[in-house]
Amino acid sequence: MRNYLDLAPKYLAGHKNKTRLTIFSVVMAVALVVGIFSMLDALVKFETAQVLKSEGNYHILVRDPTQNEMDIIGSRIDVENSGLLKDLGEGKTNDEICALGYISENFASNLNIDLIEGKMPRNDHEVVLEKWYLDQQVLNSGDTIKITRSDGTAEDYVISGVINDWGATKAAAIPFVFVSTETAEKLTVVTSQYFVLFKAGVNISNAEKEIVTVLNIPEERMGYNEGLLALMLETKNNRVLTFYLIGAVLFGLVLVTAVVMIYNTFNISVIDRVRQFGLLRCIGASQKQIRRTVRRESLIISLRAIPLGVLAGMLLTFVCSAVLKIYNPQLFGDISIINISVIGIGAGTLTGFLTVFMASMLPVKKAAKVSPVNAVTGSADLKISIRQKCGLLTRLLPVEIAMGVNNAVSKKRTLILMTSSIAISIILFLGFSVLVNPVFMGIKTDNHDTADLTLTSEQRISPELWQELSQLDDLEIIGNPTEHAIDLQLRDKNDNQKVDEVKTMIDETITLHDKRQMNAEANNAFMTIAVFIYGFVTVIALISILNMINTMNTSVVSRTKYLAMLRAVGMSDKQLNKMILTQSIAYSVTGCIMGCICGVLLQKKLLDFLAADWSFPLYQIVGIAVICIMTAALSVIGPLKKIKKLGISEAMASI
């Protein structure tokens, strides 16, 4: 030993058990933060991918722009890409209604108008159509199709390319027909939209303000890709901001949980440390030197625990992403499941470091308050309360249970930290579960009365068709069919054969609307958020349970000597079990009650905030109570076994 700071590693090595438990608790706290924040990061990535697919890759749009406006905006240095979409009104293809439109070739893929084969229309005789319609009509690229334009004139066009299906047009049974620039110029424009995508790093709200003021564009002509802007934190939408506020509260709570977890572990063995620091002060260590030794210890613990925590957190995110990828390979197939989230790792590392350093100062501060000699001789261990102990508990309950309760309640700080570390996990759990609520996400979810197919007709649909349809297997008529509309639901959503079968049964007067893709698109957005939030909740629950087991373990280990003393004066193993179990349950029940009260209040507040209905979460609370008590019981098994294995005299001599 060359330097007094070598005390730090020696202390940690001398208390292997305690060091391991401390490191484990830091690992869990860091894993919690890294996991949750990386998942949040991944969620933003997934949602962005989804918004880009459903809404398109643009930031703002200008309705009915003039050529001058387009020239000026398009030539701005901060604009990455821009393009024009024109609605050219209704037309007819082979006597069926279609939607005529024009899209700038350079911006087509930004709006998810992707060519599957062929090329975009380049001259007055070319068009592109959606795949589902061409399949329905048995047409291919290169074929000719007769299109009646909105002005009533008709002409034959060559299909120059095929574009991907759009859920909305497929459901409406009105195909998109995109024409060339030349053709578009000859037609009357119903509406047009000029889409703008800014370069990365551009301050979008400033750029937009500039465009609006320079070109004097009225507000009603401006449009926004709300979803994308929201994910970029550039939104002005109040609803989204509310959502963010709630998120901030919940993710703030995650940080608090991690802090409490670490604090709790450090607090458990505070008395041993106070004694040690008192001793060091007696032999001449200054406060500064003690602080330095403790900081060295914190550094060692941090360096060992934080990398492990980061890895564990990344693993949790990996699992969540993998679930999503397996769940929806089309949407998330091209997204990497190994997300290295700088935000997540940064938040976890920082929280871990800061909390370990602060929490380890707890006994230092406490030791500074008592005289070193008193700390050493242990006379400052127990603050004797002014109120006389009346021994009510021992009169009401068997002695070991009374002692268990007393052990839990007598040390206020320990009680507060123990219960709050349990309570805060419950609050988090209840808080996050609010987010799994499709009502305020504005997204329709897949429920029992969503139609996969709808048949509509201007004329009466014959009752015979109802009869025929209802006799088909794996197909159900849902809702109340009318003479003009019948909603159908498929047992297997991918049963295209059944769809074809329905097609053969209907005549030209009836239109088949295939809504499956549209439903699936709406569902995906909901499912992504749900998977992540269930991920958050699972991680929180898992870590809370592990944390409680770890904490009880630490608490029992730190009282080895005291427990041995009780056994020496005649406490049986059975009584020991009961006492420790009582103590553990006392903590968990107190924590559970506090957590449930605060959690339910938080839940109600959040839902009020979102103007959504709240009902008492009875099932959740029953579940939480059961898990709490089971964890309390589970958490004492290991440490009790360890204690009993140790001989009484051996344990008395230790520490």
Next chain:
Amino acid sequence: MNILSTLNLCKTYGKGDTKVAALNNVSISVSKGEFVSVIGPSGSGKSTLLNMVGALDQPTTGTVTIDGKEIHKMKEEELSIFRRRNIGFIFQAFNLIPELNVEENMVLPILLDYQKPDKHYINELLGILGLAERKQHLPSQLSGGQQQRVAIGRALATKPAIILADEPTGNLDSKNSQDVMNLLKLSVDQYNQTVIMITHNHNYASFADRVFQVNDGMVRELGEGKR
């Protein structure tokens, strides 16, 4: 030359009704190289006196002067530096650092003072204390008597102005107690140390040059001991 003197030393705890005077107008002085013992029933104020002369606590009124320096004028940081250079503690419960071996326990106060331990002196101490063979042992591998000898070694290692021993024989059998008393005496004789020892044992108290009796916060000298 007085190494330690107190003047009208008072220490009170609490306020109002619960006010307790732990020390009441204590004026004593101890010369360099003296062996002083302090006796008194529990609660009499012995430990408070020890805290005061050990520079661990500030008096309510009055002064404590150690080696010509007034303690109550020092700040906490200054006080701890003063303490590690001038005071050596020996406790009833030994209070060694369990993670450190015998030698490390002894040199720790020197390391805390950012000094290099004098190997020669430490080895000499280990020899005198009969611990030369055990310098690599951890406290848990030693008997009570051996542990207390390490504590004496730790107190002597920095060659402090005063060694304060708080019932150093309280946890030991008579054979080991005798050893400890002999070593304390040796440190006075051989190293010209000043030792202040609290004890319950009148027999050991009389080993000292002078004996102080503490009663209800008052200190009175009982007269000369055996020496």
